[in-house]
Amino acid sequence: xxxxxxLLVGIVNNFSDFKIIQTEHWYRIPVDKAEKHLKRRWxxxxxxxxxxxxxxxxxxxxxxxxxxxxxxxxxxxxLFPSEKENYKSNxxxxxISFDKIETLPKPILSRRWRRIVFIQTTYKKFMNAIxxxxxxxxxxxxxxxxxxxxxxxxxxxxxxxxxxxxxxxFLDFAIYCxxxxxxxxxxxxxxxxNPKAAEKDNRRNNDLTSAGWSIIRFNSQQIKxxxxxxxxxxxxxxxxxxxxxxxxxxxxxxxxxxNPDKNxxxxxxxYE
Numbered sequence: 724x725x726x727x728x729x730l731l732v733g734i735v736n737n738f739s740d741f742k743i744i745q746t747e748h749w750y751r752i753p754v755d756k757a758e759k760h761l762k763r764r765w766x767x768x769x770x771x772x773x774x775x776x777x778x779x780x781x782x783x784x785x786x787x788x789x790x791x792x793x794x795x796x797x798x799x800x801x802l803f804p805s806e807k808e809n810y811k812s813n814x815x816x817x818x819i820s821f822d823k824i825e826t827l828p829k830p831i832l833s834r835r836w837r838r839i840v841f842i843q844t845t846y847k848k849f850m851n852a853i854x855x856x857x858x859x860x861x862x863x864x865x866x867x868x869x870x871x872x873x874x875x876x877x878x879x880x881x882x883x884x885x886x887x888x889x890x891x892x893f894l895d896f897a898i899y900c901x902x903x904x905x906x907x908x909x910x911x912x913x914x915x916x917n918p919k920a921a922e923k924d925n926r927r928n929n930d931l932t933s934a935g936w937s938i939i940r941f942n943s944q945q946i947k948x949x950x951x952x953x954x955x956x957x958x959x960x961x962x963x964x965x966x967x968x969x970x971x972x973x974x975x976x977x978x979x980x981x982n983p984d985k986n987x988x989x990x991x992x993x994y995e
Contacts, residue, residue, distance in 0.1 A: 725846045731767035732785060732842035732849075732858060736775040744772060744787070748822060751802060752841075754815040764843045766794050770819055771849060773839050784830040788849070789821035831855060834970075835899070838884045856881040864909045864946050865895055871950050872896065877958065878968050879907070887930045894936075898958070900965035906936045907958065909946060937961060 733750055735741050744750055750770060757765060771788035774781040800812040833855045844858045852858050856869065859881045872879050883897035885906075896907035928938060939961060941954050962968060 728768040728846040729764045730769035730846050730849050732771045735772045750819045751816040783833040786830040789824050792822050793820045887934050899969045901969045903965035904936045906938045908940045
């Protein structure tokens with residue numbers, strides 16, 4: 724059944740990879756990255772492609788996807804036999820093959836330039852998504868808060884990757900304000916329950932705070948029972964404290980220029 728099928732969104736940040744997808748119908752992922760980041764939902768049945776600004780016709784959008792016909796393990800020199808041998812030649816890759824590229828009736832957009840590694844989601848979420856943030860499939864609590872954030876027209880980014888020194892942190896929700904940045908986490912029930920986890924959380928909090936992030940945590944009871952009376956008002960107070968949301972205006976303008984006839988949520992209206 725398509726609805727629950729696993730779908731992987733991969734990043735395409737150069738034209739040569741875009742051309743391979745379009746003409747040769749395959750995409751590659753380093754095996755070490757797949758085993759580190761994707762093992763929870765591997766292998767996928769579908770693949771879609773997030774095009775960065777390097778793909779001039781489709782910047783910061785997802786519009787193409789395909790049903791996977793096969794996944795094989797191979798080396799870079801087998802993928803690119805004419806490439807001059809280098810330190811990457813023996814690196815192992817998963818070659819993801821597909822027969823037909825499908826095109827969405829309307830692209831899935833990104834409202835802000837952002838770092839995306841991979842997104843693991845479901846076919847159903849993919850087909851219902853309006854923007855990149857609709858794709859994430861982390862937890863029911865996160866989905867519930869995201870639905871309410873959207874209903875209140877709050878511009879937030881899900882699973883935002885933040886690099887501080889040599890550490891990479893995934894934020895449940897990131898809100899960029901004119902005078903500050905907000906990290907919203909939905910893991911309150913397990914927070915500090917384990918000594919080792921507590922030490923890791925404290926280090927994470929210290930790094931994010933030192934980098935200018937204000938952290939708000941909500942537990943499951945707050946999200947399930949007080950989302951309208953407590954969670955959203957808390958977020959709004961913090962946004963107002965930091966001078967309101969700082970929109971990535973150029974990203975929004977570019978997308979709307981390319982898609983003038985599309986019907987997107989109200990927070991796009993001021994840029995049309």
